[in-house]
Structures are given as structure tokens and as C-alpha cells.
Amino acid sequence: AQSVTQLGSHVSVSEGALVLLRCNYSSSVPPYLFWYVQYPNQGLQLLLKYTSAATLVKGINGFEAEFKKSETSFHLTKPSAHMSDAAEYFCAVRVTSGTYKYIFGTGTRLKVLA
């Protein structure tokens, strides 16, 4: 069965510091992986997705993620945090066993300190 685990329900960084949000997946087949961002009182928006074309994926707002098969990881990074990055971030995997479900991690709330 496919699954995702997000380590750290809350992460705090200083403005200008590196952002690192962790996501590990479990899948017996090449996964399709996604990162979404949710701002307060809004729905989820796609940040980036991995579809096997390239291991380093660039997304919107300066975020990127690297797919590492050996570590079963898809961590999200941004070199320099901005106050506007404060939000909740979700990692997700698409189930490919004959259904079209997605499985989401429990989310990481990012706080950016001035």
C-alpha cells in the first residue's frame, strides 16, 4: 500500500533562513508525488509535483523538492524563507493500484519568524 509520512507537524524558521519540510513515502511502484500549500481559510494549491521526468522538481514561489528513491523521500526546500510562506504544507501520493485516490500526509505548519 502507498503512504506518505510528514515529519514535524510544526516547523519554525527565521525570515531568510532555509526552509526544509520532510516527506517520506512508501510505494512498491514508481510514485507520483505532490506538495500542496494551504493558506488560512483557503483550499489547497499545488506547489510542485514529481512524475519521474526529473528528480529535482521546481515549483512556484521558489520552492523545490528532490526525489530520492534510495531514501524514499521527497523533501520540500526553499533557500530563503519569506513571511508570506507561513502556511500549512501537505505532501501527497497518488495511488496507482487501479484507483484514482490520493493519500495525504498529516501536514506541516510552517511559521516564519521576523
Next chain:
Amino acid sequence: DAGITQSPRHKVTETGTPVTLRCHQTENHRYMYWYRQDPGHGLRLIHYSYGVKDTDKGEVSDGYSVSRSKTEDFLLTLESATSSQTSVYFCAISALAYDNEQFFGPGTRLTVL
């Protein structure tokens, strides 16, 4: 932005009453989903649809039913609302291919007293 709307956006109801939430899309996407979002649980799938009149259960389907009579509309019904169903409900849509992402609606905040 993908054309997805949810109605109502906010609702307060009493235990035992039926409630129907509506999701409407203008993208003609085949797949539609209902999730609930609760602190500490992320998004949990309630039901999803893979075509008109074709639906399947998700991980937290007890107490919920769905219907899809048209491509653009996906209804979620709480037959007899309970306080444990107080949550934020999100509708999402996606296209056919596995590498397609989901697009989310703005959410419905439901409070069951």
C-alpha cells in the same frame, strides 16, 4: 484557477438533521473527491467519483453518502449529522492521467451542535 465552487461555504446545524453539501466544477474533469480536514489528521478521503453515477468509498465514509448525476456536480450528504462530523469539507477534482494533480475548492465549514 480551476473552476470549482462549494456551497454553502458555512453551515451550522443541529445533531440529527440531514445536510447536503454541493461541489460544482466547470472543468469537465472525470474525477471528483470529498475530503474532510481536521487538526492532526490532514485530509481524509470520504468518497470519490470516477464518472457519472460511479462512486466509491474512502477511508472515512461512515455516516456519509454521495451522488453524482451530472459530470459537473458532486453532492455529499450527511444523513443524520453528528457532532463528530463538525469539520471543514473540501471538494477536489482531477483529470484522467496518474500524474495529474488535484484542484481544490474553497471548502465548507460545517458545525454540528
